[in-house]
Amino acid sequence: MARDRGKERTNIQGNKKDSERRGERGSVAVLLALAFTVLTGFAALVTDVGILYAKHAHLQNAVDAAALAGVQELPGDPAQAQAVAEEYAHKNGVQAIDVTFSAYNTQIRVRAEENVPAYLAVIWGVQSTAIGAEAKAMMVSPTSLTGIVPLSIEEQSLEYGVEYQLKEGGGEGDHGWYGPVQLSGQGAQNYETDLKYGYQGVISVGQVLDVEHGNISGKTAEAMAYRMDEDEREPRNTFEDHDPDAPEIVYVPVVKILSYQGNSVHELEVVGFAAFFLEGVEGMGHESIITGRFIKTIVTQGRASGSIASFKEAEDRALTEETGFGLYTPKLLPN
Numbered sequence: 001m002a003r004d005r006g007k008e009r010t011n012i013q014g015n016k017k018d019s020e021r022r023g024e025r026g027s028v029a030v031l032l033a034l035a036f037t038v039l040t041g042f043a044a045l046v047t048d049v050g051i052l053y054a055k056h057a058h059l060q061n062a063v064d065a066a067a068l069a070g071v072q073e074l075p076g077d078p079a080q081a082q083a084v085a086e087e088y089a090h091k092n093g094v095q096a097i098d099v100t101f102s103a104y105n106t107q108i109r110v111r112a113e114e115n116v117p118a119y120l121a122v123i124w125g126v127q128s129t130a131i132g133a134e135a136k137a138m139m140v141s142p143t144s145l146t147g148i149v150p151l152s153i154e155e156q157s158l159e160y161g162v163e164y165q166l167k168e169g170g171g172e173g174d175h176g177w178y179g180p181v182q183l184s185g186q187g188a189q190n191y192e193t194d195l196k197y198g199y200q201g202v203i204s205v206g207q208v209l210d211v212e213h214g215n216i217s218g219k220t221a222e223a224m225a226y227r228m229d230e231d232e233r234e235p236r237n238t239f240e241d242h243d244p245d246a247p248e249i250v251y252v253p254v255v256k257i258l259s260y261q262g263n264s265v266h267e268l269e270v271v272g273f274a275a276f277f278l279e280g281v282e283g284m285g286h287e288s289i290i291t292g293r294f295i296k297t298i299v300t301q302g303r304a305s306g307s308i309a310s311f312k313e314a315e316d317r318a319l320t321e322e323t324g325f326g327l328y329t330p331k332l333l334p335n
Helices: 002-073 078-091 120-124 188-197 217-229 311-317
Strands: 098-102 107-117 128-140 144-146 163-167 177-181 202-204 208-213 249-261 264-282 289-295 327-333
Touching: 002 078, 002 107, 002 128, 002 327, 078 098, 078 107, 163 177, 163 264, 177 264, 188 217, 208 249, 217 264, 249 289, 264 327
Parallel strands: none
Antiparallel strands: 098 107, 107 128, 128 327, 144 202, 163 289, 177 208, 208 264, 249 264, 264 289
């Protein structure tokens, strides 16, 4: 009898352990199900957030490109600015944009919205998410340029189409200075190279330049002949009809005299930049004169660098006939 009771106790204990094991297995299964649900939720969150980020970045790039392209038609032709902005947006896969103008049509604002369908997040009932992007741009006077030539013009009010002397002839300069400036360094060879190809470094507003003394007529004639020979367009570029990157178009620093050395001009301060269409060299030797007709144009791609000193100042000034020196570059403004 005692042996039978011992067996019964053993069986009861065994059944109890089996029941506990089944309960533990059930609890593990519930925990695994909960963990799977949480992990799936996190996967949905990470996946959909990643997609939203990529979509928003693409949308932002599209409106940035649209604003920078459209603003180049301002302030003269807002309708064309809108058409160009829409064209660039379409090229980047954005079909609908909202375009507005401000500051006397010198600024453009481009906004776009898009619904991004959810993927794994649909398990939470999220079908799509709306995203938006906005870009503002305006034309501003560049504060830094590369590719300028070692000529100059003193600060003044410039008139479109008027001829200006960028290098004066012997005897006409200011105490031995005839207009050339030092960019790559002192000497006629550096002057010729920079006049042929444009200075490859960066010159900025506020920078101090040394003048290049002397008439340098021979190097001037050689460099100008090289530039004119670079024009392979048929018919040739003219002031009235030219390509934006015509070799006759040069960027020059607008300067004011900063100091003298003895009776000679010594240092100049850069106060801005202007573009001219070169008409050639007048005379030889002592009478070596470079003339150019003042143009208003946009800096060709890759030559403008740096950023405007104050967006607020640029916005307050707006773009009028009286501001800047007629040379502009498109810039995105902070939203």
